[in-house]
Structures are given as structure tokens and as C-alpha cells.
Amino acid sequence: MSDLITADLVDLDLSADTKEAAARALAERMAARGRVTDLEGFLADVAAREAQMPTGLDGGIGIPHCRSAHVTEPTLAFGRSAAGIDFGAPDGPADLIFLIAAPAGADDAHLTILSSLARQLTNAEFTAALRSAGDAATAAALVRGDRTPAEAAAQTAQEPEDTATSEAPASPASAPATVPFRIVAVTSCPTGIAHTYMAAESLENAGREAGVELVVETQGSAGFTRLDPAVVAAADAVIFAHDVPVRDKDRFAGKPTVDVGVKAGINRPAELIAEARDRAARGEASAAAAPGGTPVERTGAAGEGYGTRLRKWLMSGVSYMVPFVAAGGLLIALGFAIGGYKINKAPSVMDHFVWTQSGSWAALLFQIGGVAFGFLVPVLAGYIAYGMADRPGLVPGFVGGSIALTINAGFLGGLAAGLISGGVVLAIQRVRIPAALRGIMPVVVIPLISSAVVGFLMFVVIGKPIASAQKGMTDWLNELTGTNAVLLGALLGLMMCFDLGGPVNKVAYTFATAGIAVSDPSDSAMKIMAAVMAAGMVPPLSMALATTVRGRLFTRTERENGKAAWVLGASFISEGAIPFAAADPLRVIPASMVGGALTGTLSMAFGATLRAPHGGIFVVPLIGNPFLYLIAVAAGVCATTALVIALKTLRGAAPGGGPGHEAGTGGEGGADGEGGEVSTDGTGGAGGTGGAQGAPARPGQPVTAA
Numbered sequence: 001m002s003d004l005i006t007a008d009l010v011d012l013d014l015s016a017d018t019k020e021a022a023a024r025a026l027a028e029r030m031a032a033r034g035r036v037t038d039l040e041g042f043l044a045d046v047a048a049r050e051a052q053m054p055t056g057l058d059g060g061i062g063i064p065h066c067r068s069a070h071v072t073e074p075t076l077a078f079g080r081s082a083a084g085i086d087f088g089a090p091d092g093p094a095d096l097i098f099l100i101a102a103p104a105g106a107d108d109a110h111l112t113i114l115s116s117l118a119r120q121l122t123n124a125e126f127t128a129a130l131r132s133a134g135d136a137a138t139a140a141a142l143v144r145g146d147r148t149p150a151e152a153a154a155q156t157a158q159e160p161e162d163t164a165t166s167e168a169p170a171s172p173a174s175a176p177a178t179v180p181f182r183i184v185a186v187t188s189c190p191t192g193i194a195h196t197y198m199a200a201e202s203l204e205n206a207g208r209e210a211g212v213e214l215v216v217e218t219q220g221s222a223g224f225t226r227l228d229p230a231v232v233a234a235a236d237a238v239i240f241a242h243d244v245p246v247r248d249k250d251r252f253a254g255k256p257t258v259d260v261g262v263k264a265g266i267n268r269p270a271e272l273i274a275e276a277r278d279r280a281a282r283g284e285a286s287a288a289a290a291p292g293g294t295p296v297e298r299t300g301a302a303g304e305g306y307g308t309r310l311r312k313w314l315m316s317g318v319s320y321m322v323p324f325v326a327a328g329g330l331l332i333a334l335g336f337a338i339g340g341y342k343i344n345k346a347p348s349v350m351d352h353f354v355w356t357q358s359g360s361w362a363a364l365l366f367q368i369g370g371v372a373f374g375f376l377v378p379v380l381a382g383y384i385a386y387g388m389a390d391r392p393g394l395v396p397g398f399v400g401g402s403i404a405l406t407i408n409a410g411f412l413g414g415l416a417a418g419l420i421s422g423g424v425v426l427a428i429q430r431v432r433i434p435a436a437l438r439g440i441m442p443v444v445v446i447p448l449i450s451s452a453v454v455g456f457l458m459f460v461v462i463g464k465p466i467a468s469a470q471k472g473m474t475d476w477l478n479e480l481t482g483t484n485a486v487l488l489g490a491l492l493g494l495m496m497c498f499d500l501g502g503p504v505n506k507v508a509y510t511f512a513t514a515g516i517a518v519s520d521p522s523d524s525a526m527k528i529m530a531a532v533m534a535a536g537m538v539p540p541l542s543m544a545l546a547t548t549v550r551g552r553l554f555t556r557t558e559r560e561n562g563k564a565a566w567v568l569g570a571s572f573i574s575e576g577a578i579p580f581a582a583a584d585p586l587r588v589i590p591a592s593m594v595g596g597a598l599t600g601t602l603s604m605a606f607g608a609t610l611r612a613p614h615g616g617i618f619v620v621p622l623i624g625n626p627f628l629y630l631i632a633v634a635a636g637v638c639a640t641t642a643l644v645i646a647l648k649t650l651r652g653a654a655p656g657g658g659p660g661h662e663a664g665t666g667g668e669g670g671a672d673g674e675g676g677e678v679s680t681d682g683t684g685g686a687g688g689t690g691g692a693q694g695a696p697a698r699p700g701q702p703v704t705a706a
Helices: 019-032 039-052 107-121 124-132 136-144 149-158 161-167 194-210 229-234 262-267 269-282 306-339 358-373 376-389 391-406 410-429 435-461 463-478 482-498 503-516 523-549 556-570 574-583 585-606 616-622 626-651
Strands: 065-068 075-085 094-103 182-188 213-218 237-242 257-260
Touching: 019 039, 019 075, 019 094, 039 065, 075 124, 075 136, 094 124, 107 124, 124 136, 124 149, 182 194, 182 229, 182 262, 194 213, 194 237, 194 262, 194 269, 194 574, 237 262, 237 269, 257 262, 257 269, 262 269, 262 574, 306 358, 306 376, 306 410, 306 503, 306 616, 376 391, 376 410, 391 410, 391 435, 391 463, 410 435, 410 463, 410 503, 435 463, 482 503, 482 523, 482 585, 503 523, 523 556, 523 574, 523 585, 523 616, 523 626, 556 574, 556 616, 574 585, 585 626, 616 626
Parallel strands: 065 094, 182 213, 182 237, 237 257
Antiparallel strands: 075 094
């Protein structure tokens, strides 16, 4: 910070009464030093940034900031207001105002200033020293780090009392305010739908209970809004709950970080918050981002095993591929439903399209879906490489994926191309190059060399063996009959229900969609797709049914979730069962796996087929043997529901689970509809209204809040 601020950029008697006037007063000092070339243009940029989100922080601090084309070099100006100026902070006006100016495009400089300043502002001695600084040079030295708060306080004590009185701000805000512990979090999952937002909600609720100021950035399938840089800079710690790479992770470099899977954010948010506070107290910090380097998450966080990193890379590719699968598959299925099974033989709609003929519209839907399906393998390969090596991996990844299609290497070729592309780019980035060439590396050198290497390997070295393996797998699927097909259905059903949208679930789903991602899928491939979707519908529908027929076994929140689970299950969104599995995994997950295996087995045995990769009951018209297919789903739902009810009955009614006067056991509270509590100390939880005191846990019996 040595060149950012000088005494000329400090105003200890800031007389402005609005944030606009304060910004102008400080910006005029920057302009006088030649650091701002167009005062009005710069102030317009400051105002535009301020309009997005208030820049006031708790503790009497305001940090207006922006990147602007009218700034010549990174600059920081400081003003101290006796009356206080409203910058939108929850605790009131700010008396310490820092105006940060960074040149346009200087994202690293902008974040560096913000994070460096934010770390200092968490120090009560630092803010107190700024409030009592007797002259501009002392304040500038404090901000630069040239002088410690203790040294500044000693200098102030040596000055005459009347001078100190005249220089010190008269605001009662001079006493440092208590600032809450601040955490920023990022949540993401392969599909970017259920897990992402459930983890965010769990963390936010746990943060409120812990008295922590916690803000979450949800990197969902519909895109995401980046956290304000000021919020990130002011954070004391970071939590990443993700199963795919965190985008722009280098924004959080240098802060204490807890990095876990997204389910940890759902199941144990309080533990993650406590761990983040512990790491901050120990002074731990993640590695600082290297200028021009690859973001940390692209190659895996420090300490992660290769298996964990490989899973994240693959899930990155799958998460971007799934929307193409859904759109293309449904369009193709609709084409078949409207135009019949010979629609794949229809001529191009560019050559023949009659507005009044349903066959033309069916051909149009089929051909659009075919184009969308054509992107599956390139997108899979491209975003696996992106997960490994950031944006430089996209070009060789897409090239390798397209080559995999050309040589009929299919999804196996796409997986190999993505991993090879990411590895080649990472290897190139490790080579030391002259500074003069660094500017063209990401635009010319890396895409050129990596595409050539990946193309050579795919065409000449590994392409043919992978294509042979892909053909062998396809032939094996086509020959599946009888017992083998039924056993495969059971296995896929188990996988779909094992982690409810997690990596194992996605492996089974990707395996199924790979088989139908062609214009004319085999009968075996369509049977596999039907079995996978049927099994995936079982867990949420089962939980919905269980909360309906035995509501007293579930908490009030679970009963509300059960209502939503009807729709989620019917739509083939397995994540609808996650709230139940998170609260009671040892009962819900095994029961779901039993029902899923039964449904997968019956679906394969009944010979049900499906051309659409998604849709649930809404694509029943596109299913072969639809009546038997629905029987298979119903059988699995009934089996899982019965098992869950039986297992939960052995446990007893849930705390606050429903009407009745049952006592909990082993630390569980009473079971009346209101206010049942869970004990964690083995003494027995308090009963709900009209409920009995829970019985103490027996010696040697683990106490759980099941």
C-alpha cells in the first residue's frame, strides 16, 4: 500500500454531509495529484457502483470504490467526518471514509486494495488510531502500514492536550464499535438446482443462529451474481460448499478457507462456521492468487487427493452437459411422439417444410434436438478441461471432444479428450516464458499448441482404442437380455438412490443418457434410460407418501417438504428427498436404495423404454409399456415408504412430529405436535405440549437427535 496514499490524499476534517459530497471532496484530492484525469467521469463511475449496493460497513466505515477509465494508477484517499455520513451501513453513519480508485481492467489491484484495507479495518486498535490521528501524515502512515497503531497513539499522547482535543473528532463514534464475524460462502452442485440452494439456506440459517454475518453466492444453473468485492474484502473467512469448481475462486485468495462438498453445507453448517472461525483465529489463509495464474480450484484445492480433484473435474463437465441432454433429448422424443418412429428418416426441414403438416413440425423438433445432442461430447470434454485449467482449457477440450465424435469414440472419447486437454494446458502453463510473450499466451500460444497436441493424440494415438472400447460397450448393451438386464436395472436403481443427485447418481444418469444420445438409440439403451428415470423418482415420492400416511414420525418442516416432494419426484428431481436424507440418513438412504433397486429391476423386466432423458411422469406418453412402467415406480415407492415408516416407528415419533403424547427415548423429546425438544446430553428431551419427558439414554447407548 506504500504508493496508494500520501498525506495529500487525507482529509481529517471532512465537512461533507452526503456520500456524494464526500466522494467529490476526496476525488478532488486525487485529481490534484494527477491520479484522476476526468473528475466528473470518475464521480459518475463511483455513483454507478454505489447504486448497485451500499458500501457502508458496520463500525462506522464507508468504502466507496470503483474501477474507472479515468484513473491513472491505483489510489486510496481517506477522510474523517466528525458528524458522520450515511453510506447505508446497518449500524448508522460512517466517520471513516476510504475512497478507492483503480484503473479500468485492474481487477487484481482493486481486490488487493480492498482486501488489504479490510484486514486492517477489523483491528479495533487500527480504527481507533485513525479516529485519534492528529495529522494527515500520521493517518497516511497508518493506512500504508508504515506506523503501527501503538506508535501513533504514543505520538498523540505526547502532543499538547488542547491540540489533541482540537484534532480528535468530536463524534461519539470514536469508540470502536463491535464488528460481527463476517463469512462469505459459495455453494454449487453439478446440476446447480437443489443442492446449491439448500446448502445456501442451511448456511444462512446457521449463521443467524451463531450471530455471524454470512453472505452466500449461489453458483446455480441459472447463472450467478458475484458477491460485491467490498463484501468479500471485509470477510473474515470463506466457506466453499461445492461439488463442481468454484468460479472465479481467486477472488477469495488470502483468507481463511473451509473447502467441503455441497452436502456438508446442507448437513453440518454450524460445524463449518465454527471451523471457519477457528481457522481465522489461528491466522490460517489460503494461498494468494498469482497474477495471470490459474485459479486455485481449477487444479484442486491444496490437500485434496487426486480422486477428489478428478471427481470435481468430471462433475464440472457433466454439469454443463446436462442442459444439452435435457433439451436435445426432449426435443427428439417429442419429434418421435408426433411424427412416429420413422421421423429420423425425414428429409432436412431446410429442403422440405410444410407449415400445415404435423410431420414437418415433428421433423423440425427432431432435427433441432439432434443438433443439440451433437454438442454433448464436445461440451463434456470442453468443461472437464475448463474445470482443470480454466478458460485456456476450453479450446483444446472442445476440439478434442469434436474429434471424439468424428472417430466414433463417443462419451469415453469425450472423457479422455477433456482430461488430456486440461493436462496439456496445465503443462504448458508451467513453462517459463519471456515477459514479452505473456500477453499472447492465452489467446494464441496455448490454444494453438494444446489443440495440436490433443488432436494428434486423439487421431493417431488413443482414438482408435477408445472407439473400439465404445463400440464394445454399445454391443454389450444391445445384447443385454433376461437376467443380465434385470441385474443391471437393480444396480442402476441402487446408484440413483445412493446419494440423491450426487456423483454416484450422476454416473448412472450419464451412463443412461450416453446410450440415447444418438438419432436412433437401441432398444437396450432406451430400457436403461427408463429404469434410471423410474428409480430416480422413487426417493422423493416415497418421502412425500410417508409424510402423508405417518405424519407424526416427521417434524413439521419435513411435512412441509413432503408436499413439495410430490412435485419434485413426479418431475424426476431426486434432490427432493435430500432434506429427509440429511436429517435421517441411516433410515432414509437404505430404504430409498431398496425401493430404487426394485423399481429398476421391474422396469427392465417389463421392457419399458424411454427416448427422453428427463421429464418424469410428464413424458409418460413417450414411454414404451407405460402402464407397467408406472407399476414399477409405484412398487418402489411403496417399498421405500413401508421401510421408512417401519424404521422410524422403531425410533419413535419425531420431536414436534404430530399429535400424541408419546415419550421420546435415548435423548429424544416428547412427540406432541408443538414444542418437542431433542436432548444431546443423554438426560431425555423435554416433551411437547402434553408430551412426556423423554427417557434418559441407557449406559453405553449413543445419544442422537435422530
